[in-house]
Amino acid sequence: MFPDVRLRRLRKGKIRNLVRETTLSVDDLVQPIFVDETIDSPVEFSSMPGIYKFPLSDVAKEAKEISELGIPAVILFGVPASKDAEGSSSWGEIDVIQEAVRRIKADLGDELVVITDICMCEYTNHGHCGIIDFETKEVLNDPTLEVLGKIAVSHARAGADMVAPSGMMDGMVEAIRQALDLNGFENIPIMSYAAKFSSSFYGPFREAADSGCCFGDRSTYQMDPANSNEALREVTLDVAEGADIIMVKPALSYLDIVYRVKTEFGMPTAAYNVSGEYSMIKAAAANGWIDEKKAVYESLISIKRAGADIIITYFAKDAARMLK
Template structure:
């Protein structure tokens, strides 16, 4: 007890560093990239300062800049020139993400792990993550599964190192695992958006990815923010279906979920530090209310401390520069 015990003894100078329990490394970071088939020049997004839509011609250069900062992995999102009911621009060999994968791999090879987001919301004209029944206003689960399988296989054929299904369709991991295996891609791992909540923090992403819904919302297939036990069940099902890495999305409002999942399953766990989390800190920093570098580091450190092994974050490049 005090005064014999003084906790402050370990909080100064190099001693503070020696007893630090959690560290953040550039190796923990995954860099999200948006490639747009409709543009010839880089485009900024007002709600996500510093996050850009890239034309195909700029993708390899941007990926190389990330690699030069030591960032080991990126995840690709595509904005196609054509959208339809089925999202058919998601799985063609010459569609935008497939071309972007080849560009990055031709430039960097094994120096950059290329992950692809597997979902239909960026490719459908209605903005939902699966096929729909327009008359009933319903998102159709089972008819969507083969399309996700086709999309994952097309990404693997293009050279993707990992696929990341994000649509929250029941059975999607099993369908994708089967499709990959049947097409001789048994070695391609799946990073599942296993516990993806129906969150208001996704708004700015939908601006940059052009993936807003034209009717309803995503609450019938994304999780209720009030639920914790459901996240455990979702992750367990995805693991049983063949997921190699599981993800929690968003990150900061769901640190308790990250902690529970890491402790329950003890398997590689990712967290997505989403667009709304990024935009809040950026806006506060631009107004002089917060120190951007400090709150960026503290936020990402908290995600790591909660149990995440890897963090998808729009701060990836800024954080890598700071760590360097």
Template sequence: MFPQVRMRRLRSGKIRDMIRETSLSVDDLIYPMFVDENIDSPLAMSSMPGISRLPVEMAADDAKEAAELGIPAVILFGIPSTKDDKGSSAWGEDDVVQRAVREIKNELGKDMYVITDVCLCEYTSHGHCGVVDMEHEQILNDPTLPLLGRTAVSHALAGADMVAPSGMMDGMITAIRDALDKSNCSDVPIMSYAAKYSSAFYGPFREAADSGYSFGDRSSYQMDPANSDEAVREAELDILEGADVIMVKPALPYLDVLYRIKTEFKMPTAAYNVSGEFAMLKAAARLGWLDENKVMYESLLSIKRAGADMILTYFAKDLARMLK
């Protein structure tokens, strides 16, 4: 009881650092990269200051810069030159992500851990994450699964260290795990977007990945923002199907979900600090309303404190420079 107990005694000097419960390290970071086979020079994203689409030939240079900052991993998103109703540019041996993986691994080898996003939305003409029945405007779950498996295998054979399915199709982890194992890629882990919400915070990403949809929305396969019990069930199912890492996306509006999933399953857990979260802080900082470095650090620290072992964030390079 006060005055014997004074909490402020431990908030000054070296002891403040010594008793800190949560630490944020460059080792926690995964840097998202957008690789576009339609361009020959970087294309800046207006809604995401500092982020650009890169030509395939520059992917290794960007990854090398990240590695020199100490960032251990990147995740690749591809923008193909052609799109069709099934997203068939997603799984070719010489398609955009496969080429980018080889570029990075040839340049950096084990010095950069390469993760690939496995989804069809960037490759389909309609912009949805699976095969579509256009007559009824329905996204078809089961016909999509073999295409996700085929895409994951093509990434692994190109040299990806990990694949990250993000389409929120039921059974996608089983389909991808089976496909990888049958292709002698059993050592390639899966990071599942297990709890991916149908969120308005993805807006700037659609500019960066050229993945807007031509009808409806993604609420029939991405989660309702009102639900958290459902997220726990989604994560459990993906774990049972063979996911090695599970993810919550977005991060900041869903810290309660992140905490629940980490507490419940106690397994490697990622959180995606998405484009809208990034854009808001950048915009407020540009207007002088917030100190960018301080709010960036505080936001990412909160994600780590809630339970994330790794954070996918467009702030990765900024934070790495700050921590250095």
């Protein structure tokens, strides 16, 4: 009891560092990269200042810069030259992500972990994450699973170190695990977007990935933001199907989910600090309302404190420079 107990004693100078409970390291970070085969030079996103999409000719250079900052991994998102209802530009041997993986691996080898996003929304002309029944406007779960398996195998053949299914189709992890194993890629891990919520914070990503829906929305397959117990059910299923790492997306509005998942399962847990979370900090900082560096650090440390081992964030490069 006060005056004998004075917690302020441990908040002075370097004593503060000695008793810090949570630390943020560059080793915790993953930087997203957007690769667009329709452009010839990098293009900055209007809604995400400082974030660019890169042509195939520049992707290895960008990956090299990320690696030199000490960031251990990237996650790739592709924008193809052509889109159709089946997303057929997603699984070809020479499509945009497959070629991007080869170029990065040719330059960097094992210096950088290359993770690939496994979803159809960037490749379909309707913007949804699966095969569509156009009469009912329904996203068909089971026919989509075969396509996701084909995408994963094509990425593994190109040299991807890890695949990350994000479409929230029931059974997607099992379908991808089986496809990888049957094709000799049993050692490729799966990082599943296990608890991905139907969120308004994805808005800037839709510009980045050119993946807006032409009808409806994704609420029939992405989770209701009101649900917490359902997130644990989703994670339970994905773990049983073979997920090696599980992810919560978005991060900042779902820190309670990150905490529950990490506490319940005690396995490698990722959180995606999404585009809207990035853009809000950038916009507020640009207006002089907050200190950007302090806000970035506070946001990322909160994700780590909640239990995340891995943070996918558009701030990865900035954070790496700050941490150095």
